[in-house]
Amino acid sequence: MAKIAFVGLGNMGGPMAANLVKAGHEVVVFDLAKAALEHAVEAGAVAAGSAGEAAAGAECVITMLPAGQHVESVYLGADGLLAQLATDTLVIDSSTIAPDTVQKVAKVASEQGIAFLDAPVSGGVGGAQAGTLTFICGGDAATFERAKPILANMGKNIFHAGGHGAGQVAKICNNLLLAILMSGTCEALALGVKNGLDPAVLSEIMKQSSGGNWALNVYNPWPGVMEGVPASRGYEGGFQVNLMNKDLGLAYDNAVKNQAPIPMGALARNLFSLHGLKGNGTLDFSSIQRLFLEGEQ
Ligand code: NAD
Numbered sequence: 001m002a003k004i005a006f007v008g009l010g011n012m013g014g015p016m017a018a019n020l021v022k023a024g025h026e027v028v029v030f031d032l033a034k035a036a037l038e039h040a041v042e043a044g045a046v047a048a049g050s051a052g053e054a055a056a057g058a059e060c061v062i063t064m065l066p067a068g069q070h071v072e073s074v075y076l077g078a079d080g081l082l083a084q085l086a087t088d089t090l091v092i093d094s095s096t097i098a099p100d101t102v103q104k105v106a107k108v109a110s111e112q113g114i115a116f117l118d119a120p121v122s123g124g125v126g127g128a129q130a131g132t133l134t135f136i137c138g139g140d141a142a143t144f145e146r147a148k149p150i151l152a153n154m155g156k157n158i159f160h161a162g163g164h165g166a167g168q169v170a171k172i173c174n175n176l177l178l179a180i181l182m183s184g185t186c187e188a189l190a191l192g193v194k195n196g197l198d199p200a201v202l203s204e205i206m207k208q209s210s211g212g213n214w215a216l217n218v219y220n221p222w223p224g225v226m227e228g229v230p231a232s233r234g235y236e237g238g239f240q241v242n243l244m245n246k247d248l249g250l251a252y253d254n255a256v257k258n259q260a261p262i263p264m265g266a267l268a269r270n271l272f273s274l275h276g277l278k279g280n281g282t283l284d285f286s287s288i289q290r291l292f293l294e295g296e297q
Contacts, residue, residue, distance in 0.1 A: 003057060004150070006029045007054060007061070008070075011237060017040050019153055071095050075091075076105060099166070106118070120171035135158045138161055173251070180267075199222040240285065241283055252269055271288060
């Protein structure tokens with residue numbers, strides 16, 4: 001069992017760190033939010049006063065932070081971790097950030113002889129809690145093999161997408177598709193309900209038909225259709241609209257850079273952006289359902 005530092009204990013990082021504790025690792029944690037830190041301590045982790053304190057003597061450091069600027073500041077900032085870590089430390093960043101940011105951090109890591117892996121995840125808070133996340137990794141093969149047994153404590157599908165940043169490219173493509181399919185699912189449900197259909201019955205029909213998709217299977221956006229999902233608890237918890245907007249921004253920037261057309265993604269980006277601007281930024285992204293029901297709720 002390893003000594004693991006875990007930094008960033010939010011909706012995803014909290015349950016991921018708890019699963020490492022359950023697997024028998026010694027987990028030392030840090031988060032800027034006191035409540036998140038206390039929650040992790042209740043799950044059996046040891047609290048540290050800073051990211052540097054958590055990482056001292058750790059064989060592996062894992063970060064699960066909101067966006068690229070947080071990752072840069074934790075690794076490269078004034079008290080940045082990369083300047084403090086021992087050369088044999090394994091560093092895994094599971095945040096969703098730009099591939100360019102990964103390459104910047106990975107370059108500094110490799111100059112210091114530190115093994116770095118980008119390992120963004122898919123599977124949502126439910127997957128983080130159940131330990132069934134999909135990890136989409138970027139880095140060299142040796143670092144990937146080294147990280148695999150640790151990632152297996154938090155996920156069940158572990159992919160090696162390619163070199164540094166490749167994990168993020170695959171993750172960004174996935175979330176672009178997720179935004180399109182979630183908004184399309186909400187649109188179809190709203191149309192059916194306008195016609196007097198029961199949203200649960202319509203969901204079941206589409207699930208077993210050619211419109212079936214991940215949102216209908218495990219993350220139904222219509223309140224009350226599915227138990228245990230954000231839609232059935234006022235869209236609290238889950239994957240924030242703000243974070244989906246961040247990911248759609250990453251996809252858009254990447255598409256511009258690579259001259260790749262993303263007309264469906266651009267439309268989804270506009271919808272989520274409008275929804276966020278209406279004060280829904282901290283709600284789960286399936287709350288985009290409300291945009292299709294304006295004037296009716
Ligand atoms: P979150 O906002 O719930 O949690 C982020 C945590 O990081 C917060 O507790 C915050 O206090 C902490 N933090 C921020 N800056 C910090 C710093 N400098 N030092 C220590 N802690 C710091 O976000 P989340 O939903 O857990 O998402 C984390 C990442 O995972 C994001 O990049 C997101 O895009 C990605 N992601 C989220 C989901 C999901 O369903 N929520 C799914 C897949 C991927």
